[in-house]
Amino acid sequence: MIQEIYEQMGISRQVWDLGQRTENKLKDRFQEFDRTAEYNQLKVIHAMQENRVSEACFNYVSGYGYNDLGRDTLEAVYASAFHTEAALVRPQITCGTHALALALAANLRPGDELLSPVGKPYDTLEEVIGIRPSNGSLAEYGISYRQVDLLEDGYFDYPAIEAALNEKTKLVTIQRSKGYQTRPSYSVKKIGELIAFIKERRPDVICMVDNCYGEFVETIEPSDVGADMIVGSLIKNPGGGLAPIGGYIAGRADLIENCAYRLTSPGLGKEVGASLGVMQSFYQGFFLAPTVVCGALKGAVFAANIYEQLGFSVVPNGSESRHDIIQAVTLGSPEGVIAFCQGIQAAAPVDSYVNPEPWAMPGYDSDVIMAAGAFVQGSSIELSADGPIKPPYAVYFQGGLTWYHAKLGILKSLQNMIDAGVIDIKDIEKLL
Numbered sequence: 001m002i003q004e005i006y007e008q009m010g011i012s013r014q015v016w017d018l019g020q021r022t023e024n025k026l027k028d029r030f031q032e033f034d035r036t037a038e039y040n041q042l043k044v045i046h047a048m049q050e051n052r053v054s055e056a057c058f059n060y061v062s063g064y065g066y067n068d069l070g071r072d073t074l075e076a077v078y079a080s081a082f083h084t085e086a087a088l089v090r091p092q093i094t095c096g097t098h099a100l101a102l103a104l105a106a107n108l109r110p111g112d113e114l115l116s117p118v119g120k121p122y123d124t125l126e127e128v129i130g131i132r133p134s135n136g137s138l139a140e141y142g143i144s145y146r147q148v149d150l151l152e153d154g155y156f157d158y159p160a161i162e163a164a165l166n167e168k169t170k171l172v173t174i175q176r177s178k179g180y181q182t183r184p185s186y187s188v189k190k191i192g193e194l195i196a197f198i199k200e201r202r203p204d205v206i207c208m209v210d211n212c213y214g215e216f217v218e219t220i221e222p223s224d225v226g227a228d229m230i231v232g233s234l235i236k237n238p239g240g241g242l243a244p245i246g247g248y249i250a251g252r253a254d255l256i257e258n259c260a261y262r263l264t265s266p267g268l269g270k271e272v273g274a275s276l277g278v279m280q281s282f283y284q285g286f287f288l289a290p291t292v293v294c295g296a297l298k299g300a301v302f303a304a305n306i307y308e309q310l311g312f313s314v315v316p317n318g319s320e321s322r323h324d325i326i327q328a329v330t331l332g333s334p335e336g337v338i339a340f341c342q343g344i345q346a347a348a349p350v351d352s353y354v355n356p357e358p359w360a361m362p363g364y365d366s367d368v369i370m371a372a373g374a375f376v377q378g379s380s381i382e383l384s385a386d387g388p389i390k391p392p393y394a395v396y397f398q399g400g401l402t403w404y405h406a407k408l409g410i411l412k413s414l415q416n417m418i419d420a421g422v423i424d425i426k427d428i429e430k431l432l
């Protein structure tokens, strides 16, 4: 019966068979993800109980938002779940870049230096920092930036980091996920080692972690291993697919207070900023996030294993441990990238009938094809893929609100590549 409905959805018997075989081989991995989700689910419920979340927290609050119970309680829930003193979780933080820019601008002053010991940060931060000139960048405010590149193996150059720390260094930014780079994503443990190294030399330096795509992938977060602030987007992992907007910063109370003063205004801080009716989706999304992340991880590992068997290079590979939800697959041709992304789109619950095409995008130096059939525009905890049309012709894909949807998307991407003549069905049959 299950195979029949896959067939109705355009998945051939061979592709389905390969999917079943692959899934069967992944039982232990899946069980490991389920265990992590179980732990994190209880962590979130515990945080909600501890802070006495009630129905009144979902009330609509407008205007200044003084005494917005839902907002204040949610911030306490985030702080409890992430084991920090405080948190700022707001719909007024528009996205991950905004949350990161806010955390930086709020805690750096003219003359201070920002250090990235993990190489180049995420693309959108280049303009925030002023690596690429932009109006309002940190550079314009007299905040300097230093970067220590990674070693060959993608890990930390400790002697160079030690040398880069100087009397101006005020804040160190560490990106957990590789984003769209080829280096590894870092385990929380590795991040903890890096923070310990920095704190041993300079206990006063603020250690911030860009936690985008990392939340709930492990049972601990960077805030459990010494990070002073962790920062992320609610249309990624912690929003659980339900948050329609938002970002968070969790960490030391004094740093979070600076963030609040910067977000609203000196003197006003956390006291203003009405939650405008989004609280139920913020709470419910956070509640669902551990299982949503679990489904996305299953999808990522499934895809890695499917495409690895077919001889494509995948990062992370099919057996590596996971530290974020992103999967890269190098398809080696523009036709491959296009067919893959069109397959992901065709499997979507929303906009499945549209056919994405490569196009010029601001900030990219080649055409890019993007597949997203999402309930929330641009949400990348939902199943989504994008690929720049340039060598090595890799697609980056992530998300899936449920494992079943992620599975359909991946099988559909493969089917589409067969139908487009990029992959020979005989190559699938050889594996069966």
Ligand SMILES: *Cc1c(COP(=O)(O)O)cnc(C)c1O
Pocket: 095, 096, 097, 098, 122, 124, 175, 176, 177, 178, 179, 210, 212, 213, 233
């Ligand atoms: C997505 C992401 C960002 C930026 O978040 P947006 O919501 O797209 O602005 C920053 N850092 C990393 C590692 C990300 O994955």
